[in-house]
Amino acid sequence: MQKTNNKSKPPTTSQTVYPILFIIGLCHLLNDSLQAVIPAMFPILEKSFGLTFTQLGLITFTLNMVSSVMQPLIGIYTDKRPMPYALPLGLTSSMFGxxxxxxxxxxxxxxxxxxFIGLGSAIFHPEGSRVAYLAAGTRRGLAQSIYQVGGNSGQALAPLITALVLVPLxxxxxxxxxxxxxxxxxxxxxxxxxxxxxxxxxSNNNIRHTARKPDKKMSRSIKNALIVLVFLVFARSxxxxxxxxxxxxxAIENYGLTIAKSQIYVFTFLFMGAVGTFxxxxxxxxxxKKNVILISLLAPAPLALVLPHIGPVSSIILLASIGFLLMSSFSVxxxxxxxxxxxKIGTMSGLIVxxxxxxxxxxxxxxxxxxxxFGLxxxxxxxxxxxxxxxxxxxxPSDEKVRQWYK
Structure with missing residues (x-):
């Protein structure tokens, strides 16, 4: 009984609550594995309904635009009024979808x-990120990585879903x-x-009151930094x-592979992306953080340039390297x-994710x-x-400079 009482106590800001981080990371994996079903179904849907590449892109557009438009809005609202029980409601929407x-x-x-699946994802991500923040203690990078690696692992399941479930069923x-x-x-x-x-x-109110209000010059610098971050997310995404x-x-067109075998390439990229995220x-x-973001994009640049010009075996090695490097900045x-x-935990999570x-x-x-x-x-x-x-x-701005802004 004493154990249960200890677990129910709120953590101090220095404690990292690993059980909660692992559970929310697992839930992120389950949520994003649902989303992974959609691109995994592309080869099946193309054959069943005779869809064009533009129509397949429109399916992804519908999923991701609902998520992207709703996430910052939900984040803004829940920064003011946190909604813990929105998390299971969001996944219920995904279940119906x-x-x-x-x-x-x-x-x-x-x-x-x-x-419906996109709406469930939009509700889950800002609140899930807030849970990771609350459980992080002083290890925010690690906590966000545990949370985000669940999502990237779920996305990496798409090729396996195609090969093991959707191709036979x-x-x-x-x-x-x-x-x-x-x-x-x-x-x-x-x-x-x-x-x-x-x-x-x-609560978020306590977090918000600890920060010094930025002056006009600092506000301009923050906005400029966010704009740059947006461009970096654009390139990566x-x-x-x-x-x-x-x-x-x-891979099917250039290497003469079957649908099932072609998924190995995508799985390699996504799986190593999940490893990089962690x-x-x-x-x-x-x-x-700035150093990791810099290396994450510049290091895979030469590999990406070479990728379209090499053979089937070498491309798997390059995809693994690119995935690891590129996605290492996702949680960061x-x-x-x-x-x-x-x-603005929910707002920033909603904005970036x-x-x-x-x-x-x-x-x-x-x-x-x-x-x-123009062709593939x-x-x-x-x-x-x-x-x-x-x-x-x-x-x-460097990490040190950002810290100095709020001292």
Missing amino acids: MLGLALAPNFLTILISVL GQFGAIWFTLIAALAVFFLIHISKWYAAQMKAF WYAAAISNFYAFY FGGPLADRFG SVVYAQELVPG GLAFGMGAIGSVALGSLIDL TTTMIAISLLPLLGILTYLL
Whole structure:
């Protein structure tokens, strides 16, 4: 009984609550594995409904735009009025969307189902990030990495979902993922109880009042830094969207692979991206967030330029390296934004993560159209230039400078 009472006590700001971090990370994995079903179904839907690449891009656009538009709005609202029990409600929406996707008879029904999944994701991400923040203690980079690696691992499951579930079972195989959504709802009810208890002693109001209000000059610097961060997220998201949504088609066309075998390439990229996400946070805690963001984009740039011009074996090695490096800044970007604007945990998480979804959505439609117009190879060569935008990281203020702003 004494053990339970200790667990129910709110943490001090120096404590890292690992059980909560691991559970919210697992829920992030379950949530994003539901989203991973959608791009995983692309080859199935293309054959079943005769969809064009533009229509496939529109499906991703619907999913990601709902998430990207709603996430910052939900973050702004919950920064003022936290909503712990919105977490299980969000995954309930995703569960209904997954049911609709499994039974969809036409393209319009697919889009409506995807909308429900996107809404559930939009609700989950800002509040899930707040849970990670509350449980982080002094290790914010590590905490955000544990949370985000769950999501990236869920996304990495897409190729396995295609090969093991959707290829043998077809579109109806998506029905099994309603059980995954139900499992996430169960865990999130527990998380919501813990979250609600913390707000009495560790509320956003307390966090917000500890920060010095920025003057006009500092406000301008913060806005400029956020604009630069937006461009960096843009570059990362468009490139990741190209690989995760369309590289399977590129491998099929250029290497003569089956649908199942082509998924190995995408899985390699996404799995190593999840590994990079995990290591990025602890590295940022030690070496600085700006440094990790810089290396994350510039280091894979030459590899991305070479990728469209090599053979099937070498491309797997490059995809692993690019995925690890590129996604190592995913969680770091969120923490950097949260420290730029203290007290706006949900807003900054919604902005950066939601922006990643939104940019990926716009990128999917644009890339799908470019593929229809110019072909896969030409488009893949063009997008290989995107990581070079990492040079903009030099315009970001250093971690030390951001800390000095709020002393």
